[in-house]
Amino acid sequence: ETGVTQSPTHLIKTRGQQVTLRCSSQSGHNTVSWYQQALGQGPQFIFQYYREEENGRGNFPPRFSGLQFPNYSSELNVNALELDDSALYLCASSLWLAPTGELFFGEGSRLTVL
Amino acid sequence: TQLLEQSPQFLSIQEGENLTVYCNSSSVFSSLQWYRQEPGEGPVLLVTVVTGGEVKKLKRLTFQFGDARKDSSLHITAAQPGDTGLYLCAGEETSYDKVIFGPGTSLSVIP
Numbered sequence: 001e002t003g004v005t006q007s008p009t010h011l012i013k014t015r016g017q018q019v020t021l022r023c024s025s026q027s028g029h030n031t032v033s034w035y036q037q038a039l040g041q042g043p044q045f046i047f048q049y050y051r052e053e054e055n056g057r058g059n060f061p062p063r064f065s066g067l068q069f070p071n072y073s074s075e076l077n078v079n080a081l082e083l084d085d086s087a088l089y090l091c092a093s094s095l096w097l098a099p100t101g102e103l104f105f106g107e108g109s110r111l112t113v114l
Numbered sequence: 115t116q117l118l119e120q121s122p123q124f125l126s127i128q129e130g131e132n133l134t135v136y137c138n139s140s141s142v143f144s145s146l147q148w149y150r151q152e153p154g155e156g157p158v159l160l161v162t163v164v165t166g167g168e169v170k171k172l173k174r175l176t177f178q179f180g181d182a183r184k185d186s187s188l189h190i191t192a193a194q195p196g197d198t199g200l201y202l203c204a205g206e207e208t209s210y211d212k213v214i215f216g217p218g219t220s221l222s223v224i225p
Contacts, residue, residue, distance in 0.1 A: 004156075033213070042120075042202055042215035043157070056212045090156050100145040100164055101206040101213045105156030 003027060004093050006106035013081050014114050021076045021109045025093030031055075032074040033103060034066060035090040043090055049074055050096050078111075086113045117141070118203055118216035126222040130192050135219040137186045137203030146186050146205040147213070148177055157202055193223045 003026035013019050025032050031050045035043035045058035049068035063079040072093070078085055088110050092103035119138045127133055137146070145164045149157035161170050163179035163186060170177045174197075176189040190197055204215045 035215070040220075042118075042217045045212050045214060048212055058212070092156075100147075100162045101204075101211070102147060102159050102162055103157075103204075103213055104159065107154070107156050110154075 004091060004104055004106035006089075006091050006109050008109060009107065010110045010112075012112045012114060015081055015083060017081050017113075018077065018079045019081060019111060021078075021089050021091075021111075023074045023076070023091030023093075023106060025072045025074070025091075026104050029093035029095050029104070030072050031094045031096045032068055032072065033092045033094065034074070034076045035092065036060075037088040037090055037108070039087075046076070081113045083113050086111060118205065118214060120201075120203060120216040120219050122219060123217070124220050124222075126224065127193055129194060129223055129225050132189070132191050133193055133221070134187055134189045135201055135221070137188075137216055139184050139205070141207055142183050143205035144183070144208050144211075146179060146183075146203060148186070148188055149202040149204060149215075151200040151202060151218070152198075157200075190221075193221075195223045195225050197221060198223050 005024045007022050033048040034046040037043040046060050047057040052068045065077045067075045088108040090108045092105045121136045147162045148160045151157040161177045166181045166183045168179045174191045178187045200218045202218045
């Protein structure tokens with residue numbers, strides 16, 4: 001186990017709704033990254049947070065937003081949900097300024113948009 | 115734009131066989147990682163390679179980083195059903211950069 005926990009594990013929403021996903025990072029880690037993984041594909045980088053600020057963003061629209069809290073936990077918010085947002089959302093924690101970019105993942109939140 | 119490609123996309127083999135999966139890019143990576151992901155779970159880190167030409171062994175798994183740091187391979191000897199899963203390579207172009215993932219190789223080992 002990595003010590004990274006995500007909630008909820010599964011959820012179903014309808015188009016146009018909003019969703020908030022939560023992540024608690026591994027003890028000692030100060031950086032959180034969020035990834036979207038569609039069925040049968042590799043994870044796609046959404047964004048990364050360090051010191052409560054977004055530090056790097058992938059090719060995702062502004063309706064994907066996030067927060068990092070002083071205890072390094074994080075939230076991913078998605079507004080105006082679309083059918084294509086159905087995916088596994090993965091949170092990964094890491095240590096800023098680690099010489100190599102190893103990530104430690106939670107088990108993910110499976111989002112289904114109907 | 116960074117891009118990691120993996121081959122083959124799918125692989126189904128009998129228990130006891132050997133296999134190699136590949137990860138390729140046109141970009142140079144400062145480090146590259148391999149992860150394994152089982153259904154319904156997050157990816158789990160297997161290894162990190164940093165130096166061009168580096169070879170690392172993890173029991174029956176052998177990982178190699180290309181001399182030019184643009185490609186990597188994973189070789190599994192005497193595959194077992196427990197090796198079944200999605201094998202993902204991932205890397206960062208420069209240190210402290212975002213980590214990008216390849217599309218994965220889905221391995222199925224049949225008893």
